[in-house]
Amino acid sequence: MAEQGPQQSLATLPTPAAGPPVDGRDWVVIFSGTPWANGAHRQHALARELTVDHRVLFVDPSGHLPRWRLQVELVADDLWHTAGPALLPFGRHLSPANRVNRWLAAFLLRRWLRRRSASVRLLWLDEDLAAPVATRLGEAAVVYDATDLDWTFTRRWNRPHLRRALRSAVGAADLVLASSTALPERMPVSDPPPVVLPNGCDPDRFSPAGPVAPWLTGLRRPRIGYCGAVDTRAFDAELVAAVARAHPEWTFLLIGPSTRAGRAPLVRLANVELVDAVRFVDVPSILRACDVTIIPYRVGGLVDYVHPKKCYEYLALGKPVVATPLPALRALADTIRLAGDAESFAAAVSDALDEAGVPHEADRRRELATRNSWSARGVELRALLAGLPR
CATH class of the missing domain: 3.40.50.2000 (Glycogen Phosphorylase B;)
Structure with missing residues (x-):
């Protein structure tokens, strides 16, 4: 400008x-x-x-x-x-x-x-x-x-x-x-x-039916997906790093802008893929390739008041969600899994992987997302x- x-x-x-015409x-x-x-x-x-x-x-x-x-x-x-x-x-x-x-x-x-x-x-x-x-x-x-x-x-x-x-x-x-x-x-x-x-969320944009980003086909499964900033303010990189070290057989796909301090605990882990910011229109095609989605936010700091809209976007795709116990997400505990430390978070991801392909569970998650469109x-x-x- x-x-x-x-x-x-x-x-x-x-x-x-x-500007526009006058119409009352x-x-x-x-x-x-x-x-x-x-x-x-x-x-x-x-x-x-x-x-x-x-x-x-x-x-x-x-x-x-x-x-x-x-x-x-x-x-x-x-x-x-x-x-x-x-x-x-x-x-x-x-x-x-x-x-x-x-x-x-x-x-x-x-x-x-x-x-x-x-x-x-x-x-x-x-x-x-x-x-x-x-x-x-x-x-x-x-x-x-x-x-x-x-x-x-x-x-x-x-x-x-x-x-x-x-x-x-x-x-x-x-x-x-x-x-x-x-x-x-x-x-x-x-x-x-x-x-x-x-x-x-927009359930139509985040529909399970749609293209999958072709560049993801070479990544080993199961894939654990996250979309958002990788920083020190909200994202708990230490938690993710601990889970990734405990489960080298899982691939962690972290999509979004990252700060140097935010990605520092993750950069040497072979099963963590850090992808820079992508266009919002491309996010659904990336998340469709994931088996489980996560919201590993810090709890007890300055930002635990948030209600991450990505939660409903994940659910609209029918994906299982594992999150830290943010106060605003506790009401969804009958649909998503909440875990506050590395051991319980890893166990929750493991349980989520077991039900990732269950059709009626995916339908239930999508129904919740649609009610919250x-x-x-x-x-x-x-x-x-x-x-x-x-």
Whole structure:
């Protein structure tokens, strides 16, 4: 996206890009902490669900560098996207800079919407730092969707800034959603209290019937699959390494971006295959080649509040799932296996391999995933939004 030099004033800001025709439908403006280009997350799925009865404008988080031009593009039916404008750098770290950037974003978006005679019903926040935009777009109501605790993603010195932003976002909301049953107790008190709207999946995309990545045919079976980041924040590489050493006859296929520290315990293990990040569209074809899927997340740290959406994606493929006992996954213990240490995790994988080819078990897993599809979440969401001001 083009950027303007620091000498440019608000009086000379570029005219916003041409947009949609006026049709009288209310708008939802989403300030997301995840860019639209990373389009495989909860934010993107719920944005699409909101287009059932609204027009939606999805706003990326502000970057570290100034970006003064507002360019809006149509990315799907009734769904538009723009990169978040920013006047000053370091808004993620400095409260005054963040407030200025959000003022600029609200100014440009309000002008873009006004030129289309657009009425904003909902301001949707899943980025804590976007809280200063509340009330600036003339919205009827504010929704805050807690997908993560943003302050856990930053260094200790910056956490107070982001925790203040979280309190502001929760305090501005008429409806607070949480992606995990373990999140509300870790959030500021809100009135009304948070409503848990768990993550979901796309059962059609993750159908068992489909192609298998041909490059996997040479890997020895059984194959134990994982898709996600291999890091030190959430992924328990020591656990996986211990299980891999105890079972050299298993092949561990770990798909996703990795950090140096995250992959360090695994790199010398002959039965561990580390595959760099792949396109989301290619993930199902890789996981179809696996016999068992795993979620080896750390428990008891900063991130054990998560509800990994990969769990439902694994289940939609009909695959057995073995996970560490994250609080949000304990309710699924009658369908997935939970194990907290290397010995019990290995035993759970062994048991899962024994039932990997049992058709009625695969059908049961897929049925659970279908009940937790994003379209099902959309129905729940629209029922919740019906009670908000219009």
